[in-house]
Amino acid sequence: MLRPLRRRDEEAWREVRRFNRDWLRPWDATLPAPGQELPGFRTMVRMQDKQAKRGQTVPFAIEVDGSFRGQITVSGLSWGSILSGQIGYWIDSRVAGRGITPVAVAMAADHCFFALGIHRIEINIRPENTASLRVVEKLGLRDEGLREKYMHIDGQWCDHRTFALLAEEVPQGLLAAYRHGTGAW
Numbered sequence: 001m002l003r004p005l006r007r008r009d010e011e012a013w014r015e016v017r018r019f020n021r022d023w024l025r026p027w028d029a030t031l032p033a034p035g036q037e038l039p040g041f042r043t044m045v046r047m048q049d050k051q052a053k054r055g056q057t058v059p060f061a062i063e064v065d066g067s068f069r070g071q072i073t074v075s076g077l078s079w080g081s082i083l084s085g086q087i088g089y090w091i092d093s094r095v096a097g098r099g100i101t102p103v104a105v106a107m108a109a110d111h112c113f114f115a116l117g118i119h120r121i122e123i124n125i126r127p128e129n130t131a132s133l134r135v136v137e138k139l140g141l142r143d144e145g146l147r148e149k150y151m152h153i154d155g156q157w158c159d160h161r162t163f164a165l166l167a168e169e170v171p172q173g174l175l176a177a178y179r180h181g182t183g184a185w
Contacts, residue, residue, distance in 0.1 A: 005059040012068035023093045032152045083119035102138045106175040113167040124160040136163040
């Protein structure tokens with residue numbers, strides 16, 4: 001289930017992040033300035049709430065069997081003549097490999113396409129992140145190439161591959177396409 005990320009998720013969020021610290025480290029964003037750290041949970045939720053009110057981001061919690069198990073965020077929402085956004089996500093290693101992430105990404109994309117009126121969704125993935133590459137492959141997103149030193153990850157500037165999907169490529173929705181095995185191809 002996708003639902004809004006809430007302040008009361010803090011304890012579960014911290015437990016999942018602590019358990020998955022080493023598993024997520026190679027893929028987690030870092031700040032390039034020495035000594036700076038990303039904000040903690042409370043500050044992150046407060047910032048995302050403000051950005052959501054301004055129409056810049058849509059943060060979701062991924063819930064599995066009633067428990068918090070990950071996060072998916074649509075960020076960088078651009079309006080006007082662009083109508084686009086970027087999806088980023090992470091999942092608890094204890095539930096990885098069960099098809100939860102592709103479903104969550106498809107649900108978030110459909111929310112963007114149908115509820116928000118977004119035209120284009122992007123997902124940027126490190127070339128070494130085989131699990132995330134499998135997610136976009138399963139969903140049929142188009143590979144648009146390499147962005148060199150695109151994001152600061154795990155203490156260094158890292159290349160990312162960009163994958164995209166347009167609303168008209170999945171007129172019945174990405175989730176329906178995924179479930180019916182038709183993908184966005």
